[in-house]
Amino acid sequence: xxxxxIKLIKRVAVILFWxxxxxxxxxxxxxxxxxxxxxxxxxxxxxxxxxxxxxITIAYSMSRIGLGFITAFIAGAITGMLGYRxxxxxxxxxxxxxxxxxxxxxxxxxxxxxxxxxxNLAVLVGFSIVFxxxxxxxxxxxxxxxxxxxxxxxxxxxxxxxxxxYIYRPALLPFLISGCKTALGMCWKSGIAAEVIGVPAKSIxxxxxxxxxxxxxxxxxxxxxxxIVLSALTEKLLIYLLNKLL
Amino acid sequence: xxxxxxxxxxxxxxxxxxxxxxxxxxxxxxxxxxxASGSGKTTLMHILLGLVHEDGGSIEYPAGTRWSAVFxxxxxxxxxxxxENIGMVTGKEMSxxxxxxxxxxxxxPEAIAKPVKDLSGGMKRRVAICRxxxxxxxxxxxxxxxxxxxxATKQKVVAFIxxxxxxxxxxxxxxxxSEVNMLQGEIVHFIK
Numbered sequence: 001x002x003x004x005x006i007k008l009i010k011r012v013a014v015i016l017f018w019x020x021x022x023x024x025x026x027x028x029x030x031x032x033x034x035x036x037x038x039x040x041x042x043x044x045x046x047x048x049x050x051x052x053x054x055x056i057t058i059a060y061s062m063s064r065i066g067l068g069f070i071t072a073f074i075a076g077a078i079t080g081m082l083g084y085r086x087x088x089x090x091x092x093x094x095x096x097x098x099x100x101x102x103x104x105x106x107x108x109x110x111x112x113x114x115x116x117x118x119x120n121l122a123v124l125v126g127f128s129i130v131f132x133x134x135x136x137x138x139x140x141x142x143x144x145x146x147x148x149x150x151x152x153x154x155x156x157x158x159x160x161x162x163x164x165x166y167i168y169r170p171a172l173l174p175f176l177i178s179g180c181k182t183a184l185g186m187c188w189k190s191g192i193a194a195e196v197i198g199v200p201a202k203s204i205x206x207x208x209x210x211x212x213x214x215x216x217x218x219x220x221x222x223x224x225x226x227x228i229v230l231s232a233l234t235e236k237l238l239i240y241l242l243n244k245l246l
Numbered sequence: 247x248x249x250x251x252x253x254x255x256x257x258x259x260x261x262x263x264x265x266x267x268x269x270x271x272x273x274x275x276x277x278x279x280x281x282a283s284g285s286g287k288t289t290l291m292h293i294l295l296g297l298v299h300e301d302g303g304s305i306e307y308p309a310g311t312r313w314s315a316v317f318x319x320x321x322x323x324x325x326x327x328x329x330e331n332i333g334m335v336t337g338k339e340m341s342x343x344x345x346x347x348x349x350x351x352x353x354x355p356e357a358i359a360k361p362v363k364d365l366s367g368g369m370k371r372r373v374a375i376c377r378x379x380x381x382x383x384x385x386x387x388x389x390x391x392x393x394x395x396x397x398a399t400k401q402k403v404v405a406f407i408x409x410x411x412x413x414x415x416x417x418x419x420x421x422x423x424s425e426v427n428m429l430q431g432e433i434v435h436f437i438k
Contacts, residue, residue: 152321155295155313156335156381166323166334 068126080138118198137179255302281436
């Protein structure tokens with residue numbers, strides 16, 4: 001088995017390889033309006049990271065996208081549990097979930113922009129993306145609970161809480177983690193897309209929009225990297241919290 | 247406390263598993279169901295436990311009867327320790343220390359805190375037996391409980407069962423006379 005150190009070296013080497021390819025491609029294209037290299041992006045990031053506005057922008061977008069995710073997670077998990085328990089609710093919600101899953105993000109963003117304006121657009125868009133995913137995964141996870149163990153619990157008259165802790169929770173957790181990973185990535189993507197369309201002040205979306213207007217490709221790349229890093233960090237935090245709390 | 251089975255019938259997928267089964271079990275008795283594989287012993291036990299419905303006949307027992315069981319499969323929560331698996335069914339009626347003390351009688355101490363998935367088949371079986379014995383119940387049902395246990399362990403487990411039965415009725419299925427003798431049980435021939 002490969003040691004952790006070798007794995008890390010390999011991973012770093014792969015990343016460095018692609019950064020090198022990126023650098024060579026930028027040198028060949030040699031047009032900073034179309035494509036910028038890693039050095040320009042680092043310069044752009046270094047210039048911004050020391051400003052207060054950079055962190056305010058991150059805090060603004062994170063709070064909106066985070067709020068959308070958290071409320072959708074709680075609502076999706078609770079509704080999923082209720083839908084698993086009460087079939088009538090599951091049947092009632094089915095067309096709503098199908099609609100939420102299939103409606104194009106762009107259409108919904110424009111509708112939401114008309115309904116609530118741009119300030120909290122990312123909250124609603126994030127919610128609409130995350131809710132159906134968490135709902136569906138919660139039902140799938142609970143349905144995956146071992147039926148033989150449930151029979152055992154019935155015989156021994158195990159309490160509802162213990163049934164959740166020992167039988168449902170282990171079945172639910174892998175589905176919830178997998179659903180959360182997908183949902184969080186999509187929440188960031190759709191939330192930022194909503195911000196680019198709605199252009200709320202002090203948001204990452206506004207920065208991307210400005211970068212497009214002024215043809216500042218280095219800033220565009222820099223903010224994209226910021227989004228990727230934020231998405232990866234929040235995913236790690238979420239998985240950690242899910243494992244700790246559930 | 248008595249359990250009376252009257253003209254019991256079970257059909258599965260159009261095939262009659264058994265019919266006209268008439269049995270009576272009395273308080274404090276140890277009953278060993280013996281019969282060929284496929285004769286329906288497990289199905290009968292599942293009917294008694296309320297997991298399967300009969301297709302004819304009836305079962306009589308006092309209302310509020312509490313059951314505990316060792317299933318043909320261990321049916322343990324694999325990610326949790328033996329103590330947690332037993333704590334799940336005993337609730338607040340038994341302290342963790344008491345569960346550990348009881349488990350130590352039939353399980354090596356190092357196996358007690360490990361997740362059940364890391365235990366051997368025989369150890370899992372003993373956890374399942376311990377769970378059925380420690381759960382608060384009036385009747386204990388055991389479906390071939392000694393599967394996978396060597397002779398020495400079997401004797402230890404039988405002693406544990408007899409010590410903790412405390413007047414409860416025990417109905418178990420077995421293929422071996424040696425097990426009936428160890429338990430000093432009454433043979434109930436189960437024929438279709």
